[in-house]
Every structure is written in C-alpha cells, then in structure tokens.
Amino acid sequence: MTAELGHFTLILALCVALVQAVFPLVGAARDNEVWMGLARPTAMFQFLLVAISFGCLTHLYVTSDFSVLNVASNSNTAMPMLYKISGVWGNHEGSLLLWVLILAIFGAAVAAFGRNLPPALRARVLSVQSMIAVGFYLFMLFTSNPFERLFPAPINGRELNPLLQDPGLAFHPPMLYLGYVGFSMAFSFAIAALIEGRVDAAWARWVRPWTMAAWCFLTGGITLGSWWAYYELGWGGWWYWDPVENASFMPWLAGTALLHSATVVEKRDSLKGWTVLLAIITFSLSLLGTFLVRSGVLTSVHAFATDPTRGVFILMLLIVVIGGSLALYAFRAPKLVSSGLFQPISREGALLFNNLVMTTAAAAVLLGTLYPLFLDAIGGGKVSVGPPFFNAVFIPIMIPMIAAMAFGPLLNWKRGDLVAAFGQLKLAAILGLVALAATYMWQTDGPIFATLGMGLAVWLAVGTLTELAGRARLFSAPAGAWGRFRRMPRASWGMVLGHFGLALAIAGMAGAGGWTKESIQTMHPGEKVELAGYEFTFDGASEGQGPNYTAIVGKFTVRKGGDEIAKLVAEKRNYPIGGMPTTEAGIETRLAGDLYAVIGDPEGEDGAYVTRLYFNPLVVWMWIGAMVMVFGGVLSLTDRRYRVGAPKRSRAGAAVAAGA
Amino acid sequence: MLKRLLLATALLFAALQPALAVDPAEVLDDPALEARARDISKGLRCVVCQNQSIDDSDATLARDLRLLVRERLTAGDSNKQVVDYVVSRYGDFVLLKPPFKFATLALWLGPLLFVALALIAAFAFFRRQRAARAETVAAPALSDEQKKRLDDLLKGDGS
C-alpha cells in the first residue's frame, strides 16, 4: 500500500506541478490576479505531495519492505537504521526523489517567505521552478520509478554499498542536492527577470539569500564528500578531479561568481546581463552534473548504475531547460540595461575580476572533464584527463584571484586607489613573503605550488584581517573599536569569514597536497616505524565484529620524543552481504597534521600485518577553513537587510501613486 | 533490469576497492628505483578501474602493472621507456596526464584561450563604459543667450 501511495502522490505532484507551471506564468503575462494567486497554494500543495511520497519511500526502507525493487536492491535487515534511511537516497531512483523534494521545499519556501516579492515576479519564479520539477517527475515516472514492485519478494535484500555505510557519506547527497537544487531558485529568478524584461537592485536583493543558502549547502556538501574520501579511502587523498567531483565543483565556482556579481547589480546597477547569465549557467552546470553521473558517458567512481534510456531522457531535459533558457537569454537579455559605471580599479572591478577568474576556472575544468568524450566523438581515440592536467591548469588560474582577494575589499566603489590599498597591505605582504621563505627553507622537497600556497594563504589571511581592523579603526581609534565591530553589518562579517576561511583552507590544501609522508611495510606486533619525526608502534591486531561486518582491528601507539601522544585504531572490515572490504583508517587529528594508520591483510602466520602509515600535514585546516566559510555564509544570510528585501520600492511606488 | 543493475553495481564494487594498493612485497629494495616506480605508477591509469592510478588501485591488473613497471626499471629501462611500453599496449588512455600532441592541442591550449577571452571581454566592457561615460560627460555647447542666463542665475542667486 505504502508503495502505491508513494507512487500515486508522485503522479499527483506532477499534475499539480503542471498547473503551477502554466497558470501563474500566463497570469503574470495577462495581469490576471487569480491565476497569479495560484502560485503559492500550488507550491505548498506540491511540497506536501512530494513530502508524502518521500515519506513513503523512507517508510519502505525503514520497515525493510523487499517487495519494492528499490529497497531490495539497496537495503538489508542487518544494516544499521541510519543506513537504511540513507539508503533512500543512496541510489539513482531515490536520489531523484530527493531532488524533487528539495525543489519542492525551495518552492514552498518562496511561497511562504517571499511575501515581499511583487506578485508577478513571485508567480513567474514559482512557475519556472515548477517547470523544472515537471521534467524530473516525468523522468522518474517514465524511467526511474522508485516504487516499482518486485515479484517474488526476496527474504532479504542486497546491501547498500559498504562504502556508503558511513555517517559522513550518509549526509553528503542531501547537502549537495540542497546546493544544486538551491541554485534552481536563482535560475528561476533569472528566467522570471528575462520574461519581465527587467533586472534591478530589488531583484538582486531577492536573489541573494537563496543563492547564498544554496552556496552554503554546496560548500558543505563538497567538503563532506572530500572529508569522507580522506578518512575512508585509505591513502589520505581528498580530491581526485574525478568527473563527478568536478560536476559538483563547477556549479560551486559559478555560484561563488554569482554571489559576487549579484552584489554589483544590487549596489551599482551594473553587470545585469552577465549576472542573469551566470544564474542560468550555475544551475545548468548542476543539471549537467546530473547528466554526467547517470548517463554513463564518463567513467567515474561515483557513477550510479547507468542505463542508455535514462541518459537520453536527461539529455532531453537538459536541452529543454538549458537550451530554452539560453534561447530566452539571447532574445531578451539585450533589454536589460545597466547604468552603473566604474573604473577598472574599483570594488566593482575587483568583483568583476573574481567573476572572470571563476568562470575561466570553471570553463577549464569543464573542458578537462568533457575532453575525453569530445575526442572520442570525433574519432580522435581515447585519452585520459587526470589530476596532472587539472592541477597544472586550475592552480595557476586561481593564484591571481587569491592575490587580488586581499585588495578587493579595500577598494572603494566606482573608483579605487590601488596604491593606497597596497599601502594598507604592507604587513600582509611581508608576512606572506616570510611564510613563503620559511616554508621553502623548512620543506625544500615539496612542489612549488605548495610553498606558494602557504605564502598566499598567509597573505590572504592577514589581508582580510587588515581590512577588518581598518574598518573598525582598531589601530587608529581603538577606543570605539569594539562598538564598531558590533555595529558592523553581518554581511560584512560574512565576507570577512568567507575570505579568511578560504585562506585557512588553502593552507590546509598546501600542506596536505605538498608534504605528505608515507610508509608501507609489514609490521610484527611491537615493531616500530619512524615517520616525520613520530614513532609508530604496532600493538597487534585482533578480530572485531559489527552489525553486518567482521573486521581486523589493528592498534597503534604514536610517540614523539619518547612521550606517547596518540593511540590509533584502524580496521579492515569485510561485509559478507555486500561482498567487499572497506578500510577505516585510524586517525589522530592535530593542528600540525594528521597521524594516519591503515591496517591491511595478514602476512604469514606470526601476527604480522601489512600496514600503511602517514603523516598528513595541516589537513584539519581544510575542514576548519571550509566550516568558517560556510559559517560566514550563514551569517550573511541572517543579515536583516537581505531578509527584509526591498520594501522601499513599494513605498516609493505608493508615494508616487499618492502624489499623482 | 535487476540483473543489469546487479552487474553494474558489481562493477562499481570491483572498481571502488579502497584499502591498500602497493603491497610491501612489491616494494623494491633500491629506494631510488622504488621512488621512480611509485612516481611512474601515480601517472598510469588503472584501465579496469573507474578513474584511479595503478598506484592507488587494488585491482589485480593494477598490481600486475605495478610489478611490470618495477621489473622493467630493475632491468634498466628509463622512466620514459617504461611508460612508452605501457602506452604501446594500451594507448594514450593510460596516461593520467594527457600527452601534448595534435589530438590534445585543444585541451592544453583551451585554458589559455579562455584566459585570453576573459581579458578581451574585460577590455571590451571597459571600453564601452568609457564611451558611455564620454557621452554623458559631453554636454552640448551653450548658446550665448543661454550663457548669459546662466551667469545671471549664478550671480543673482545668493543661496
């Protein structure tokens, strides 16, 4: 029954979505208030229906109903409850249901909290949002129905991939989707603006919170995935430039650019056409990511089970949504007239520079990701584009931007003084160079980018703090500084934290990418290994058990200078149902770096095991930096100026109406 | 349907082998040779996996390729000779860093082209801005009568 209910509500949701997609849009064009008024209730109702459908699927998993194909393929009674629940979205069909759920959540949120939006704009936005949903409902109902039944029902299902049975990874898809789908809101706003033929400061203010929320989630989701890869996959790596990782990174780059350019639209009435295009591009990249993961055109560790019919359907969806929006853009964007003028050296100029670098970087990543496909399609043979390419291309593109990030906030709007800004940044420059030199002298065997990264990280961190101090006049008028700090708008704090967080993350990336130390050997109990100034002692291995796995549990003691500083527990798990082993590394996180131990197979009969030991410098700075960035974004979101929107406009309108 | 799903997921399982790749038994005695072997392995793609190097991968073929690399290095091959041998068997696909040849020209030059386009776009944008600014700044010349009126206004109006 539950499966049929879930299926039925999904079909109903499609019907409601069709209504929501058509009537408010037409109503806005014809100034029909009744039809426009349909937007909010249909959005709410659609959300309710999808929520019920999602609840049904969750219930099926929780109760282990193996008469449903999706549950039988991805769940098992022996699995812990957390993974039964995360199994809902750990597969192709379920994850699509999560997609539409989040689409519906955002739609309902605009319906509920977008009271200060002009009705016509709100109607258009919700209509466009619903059109996207219609595409996904059709995709699900025709090719990827999560509620398909299985006869005869097996006694027990297969398992969720043991690698996915992990708390970090359980939440990685929901966060990512909140990001991807959140950008659909900016997309809908952009389409609505194109249809209306107008973009103004008010539009930018409305778009900003939704874009910021999506950005926070996407940053969090990517970080979670990276963190998981680091502690789970067993050799301390955290980014592989895998096609699906790139598919999440490109919308992030475009989304960050969008946040910055929306500021220019809002404050200076410029870069309108460009911002609208960016909003379209950001969501298009999200959709493209969906295509890449599920169609089988690229080989990737992340790919879901692939099916050619699905690939064709998603491609059709892509063509309609992206092609349609870009066609609309080609037709309507010339109508958007920008009036703000500014010098190349100015705050707007710096924001424009951010945009140029971010989009160039995104384009480069897109090129690398899709190149094997292009070359094969024109018969040029098979080629691989791996981390060496991406690192060689991405890092040099980003370096100028990171250097510029310290200047940007110090420049005035419209016309900035670069020399004065640099004068303020003297300390940052000196400390940056000191860090560069110190790193170079201390670790001469690292790659040049890592050393450069440390210098840039310090430059950015000190530069950001300098701007903050200058704004509060911390050193020139220290008396009132605390008051000035407190009165600073939250969005400004958001920016400071965002930039500072990035500096921390860059330091972490430089450390982890540049100076990792590794040691592979067979160890007998009691044997010691020296690594990076630490002494690892193998304390032997024993057998362990979990709810659905057996394990070899290895224990290590780490000493520095004779003193014990950590005990590490590493596991090699075997999941009999899933049929594959996983490693759980023993990690001790310290500010200077992570001590990381992995246990492998036994060697011989006398208790010796293969072990891998690592010292990964500064890794934790990446996670801390990312969290600081997300926190900054959340802080920005809570800035009242953005939640209130722009009621001034309606007041001005009322004044004009009164005066006329 | 289920069978296809099972097969695909099985492939996914097979590919996503974490745990230990390089076995201590594979490690060469000569540290310099071993370092070269690791370096080369990191640049060779595991052809049966979903995007890993043979250094990272647990697959049997990856292990055999690692052993082959070490054998050839021990026999005296240079790094280039070892890599060329593997490429002669599997093609450029096996190189994680795409080679710089005619087929990959667009790949390597692409990012440079994007940077150039970005700069051109920026220049064009600022030039258009300057033209727009020049337009608003350039006011039509005043006629004599208008100039007189302006003088009167400026002198007479004391505020």
Add this chain to the structure above:
Amino acid sequence: MNNRWLYSIPLAIFCVLGIYLGIGLTLDPKQLPNMLDGQPVPAFDLPPIKDRGAKGFASTDLEGDVTLVNIFGSWCVACRTEHPYLMKLKEQGAVPIHGIDWREEDPDAGPRWLKRFGDPYTLVGDDPRSKAAIAFGVTGAPETFLVDQKGVIRYKHIGPVNDEVWKEVLQPLIQQLRRNGSQTGGQKGGS
C-alpha cells in the same frame, strides 16, 4: 544594441555541447582501441597449466596458420557463456584456438574449469601475473585475437565470441587470410 548576436553565443556553445553529449551516449568510454592492430604478436612464453602436459604456449607457436588466441579465466563469468561456442568451433576444426589462462590465483582452478566445461584449446598458457595479457593490451576477459600465418595480429574482439561475431567478422577474415596465403597486405583489422 548592435551587438545582439553576442547574446546568442552561450546558446551556440550549448548546442555544440549538446550534440557531443548525444554522441557520447552512443559511445563506451571504457572500450580501448586495439593498439596492436597489424603488428606482430608480442613475444611471450607461458608455462603450461596443470594436467596438460609439459608444453606451454609461446609466441613462436603462432606461425604457419591462422589462429585464434583466447584470453579466459575460471573467475570470468562471460567466458562461460562463450565457451560452448568455442567447443563448437573446435569440433568443426575451423581454426586452431589457443588459450591464455589469465590471473588464476589457484593453479588447479583453470584445469578444473576446463575439465568441467570442455577444452577447445590446442595449446594453453598459464598467465597468473598478466605478463602476456599486458603485452597484448588486455583489459578484461574474454578477449580474442585473430593472428595470421606470419604471427601478425589482425583483429581483436572484446567480449564473448558468438555465432554473429564468427559469421560476420572472424570467419570471413580467416578465409581471406588463408586465401591470400603469404600476402602481408591485409586491410581488415582493428576493433
């Protein structure tokens, strides 16, 4: 604005992208091209598997007649589906088939498998460390190579050999090669 066409650039780029993505759906990114097409068989010398006598399988055995070299393993599910057809080919005596038993961890596994499902091979070589397999550029099993009288690789087939593959590709090619006798200028080949 007289530069209206600039606004159409994103759409144009997307159209090109869409076409390539569509073509991409028809391609298999994992199918590697045959690097050894038209080249002599790589040198290899494999020991025999158990219970098959003292003679193994070496590259020098591949001259004098057109042959098929089949990569298989007891762990390979698809090889089992191909096997009956290879047995049929052996009964017909159409072409000598040699086997490379690839990646067997247990030395008994290969012989056991052949005993159970039949042995269509003239010669079998044991390749636990993928030495010959890598030399052939093999990425999975089963794979079958067509080698001409001079020991030159003429065709590589990835996947099981079935009636369709035999009738449409392998048999005509074998007949042509035999007819041409000692000619080295064959045109077909490659996957």
